[in-house]
Amino acid sequence: xxxxxxxxxxxxxxxxxxxxxxxxxxxxxxxxxxxxxxxxxxxxxxxxxxxxxxxxxxxxxxxxxxxxxxxxxxxxxxxxxxxxxxxxxxxxxxxxxxxxxxxxxxxxxxxxxxxxxxxxxxxxxxxxxxxxxxxxxxxxxxxxxxxxxxxxxxxxxxxxxxxxxxxxxxxxxxxxxxxxxxxxxxxxxxxxxxxxxxxxxxxxxxxxxxxxxxxxxxxxxxxx
Numbered sequence: 001x002x003x004x005x006x007x008x009x010x011x012x013x014x015x016x017x018x019x020x021x022x023x024x025x026x027x028x029x030x031x032x033x034x035x036x037x038x039x040x041x042x043x044x045x046x047x048x049x050x051x052x053x054x055x056x057x058x059x060x061x062x063x064x065x066x067x068x069x070x071x072x073x074x075x076x077x078x079x080x081x082x083x084x085x086x087x088x089x090x091x092x093x094x095x096x097x098x099x100x101x102x103x104x105x106x107x108x109x110x111x112x113x114x115x116x117x118x119x120x121x122x123x124x125x126x127x128x129x130x131x132x133x134x135x136x137x138x139x140x141x142x143x144x145x146x147x148x149x150x151x152x153x154x155x156x157x158x159x160x161x162x163x164x165x166x167x168x169x170x171x172x173x174x175x176x177x178x179x180x181x182x183x184x185x186x187x188x189x190x191x192x193x194x195x196x197x198x199x200x201x202x203x204x205x206x207x208x209x210x211x212x213x214x215x216x217x218x219x220x221x222x223x224x
Contacts, residue, residue, distance in 0.1 A: 049217035
């Protein structure tokens with residue numbers, strides 16, 4: 001079920017959608033990594049800099065109500081993978097709905113942050129049709145920011161996520177390290193190792209309870 005009411009998109013004659021051209025996809029190395037938290041910080045940074053910035057998500061499970069300023073195509077109450085939540089609710093996810101909602105939402109803002117569900121290989125539909133989250137990213141032609149935990153295990157999880165995206169020919173703009181502790185030797189070493197092993201920039205480091213993203217707004221907009 002779609003959330004947010006009127007998406008405010010403008011359709012030209014013949015069905016073409018008038019678009020703004022600035023969108024980015026936020027994925028994580030797994031569930032409960034902090035994608036929503038980081039997405040909100042990105043949006044806040046953009047809005048504080050004077051831009052209009054919006055939020056879109058294809059499918060959310062384990063929730064019943066979504067804030068009015070967040071646009072979600074499919075909302076399911078069961079806290080399971082979206083493909084299973086959709087089966088339970090008997091409301092399968094349709095890419096054509098995602099595609100239209102994405103474009104109409106994107107048209108409303110200077111910048112649009114698109115948040116994933118779980119990790120990048122999260123199944124959205126698995127019945128007579130198969131739809132994986134990376135299919136959506138690829139078909140919408142979105143670049144990706146990866147949110148990774150700063151602690152133990154992040155090197156392996158992040159490297160596997162990056163490798164998968166590269167294999168799918170999906171551009172990766174960089175990493176955001178969540179729950180980063182500046183005095184923690186493991187976190188400092190993980191940052192160093194990720195940069196050297198993956199040849200990707202650390203876009204920002206986010207400490208617990210951060211209220212702002214430690215990146216200049218101009219550098220942030222250049223990622224979109």
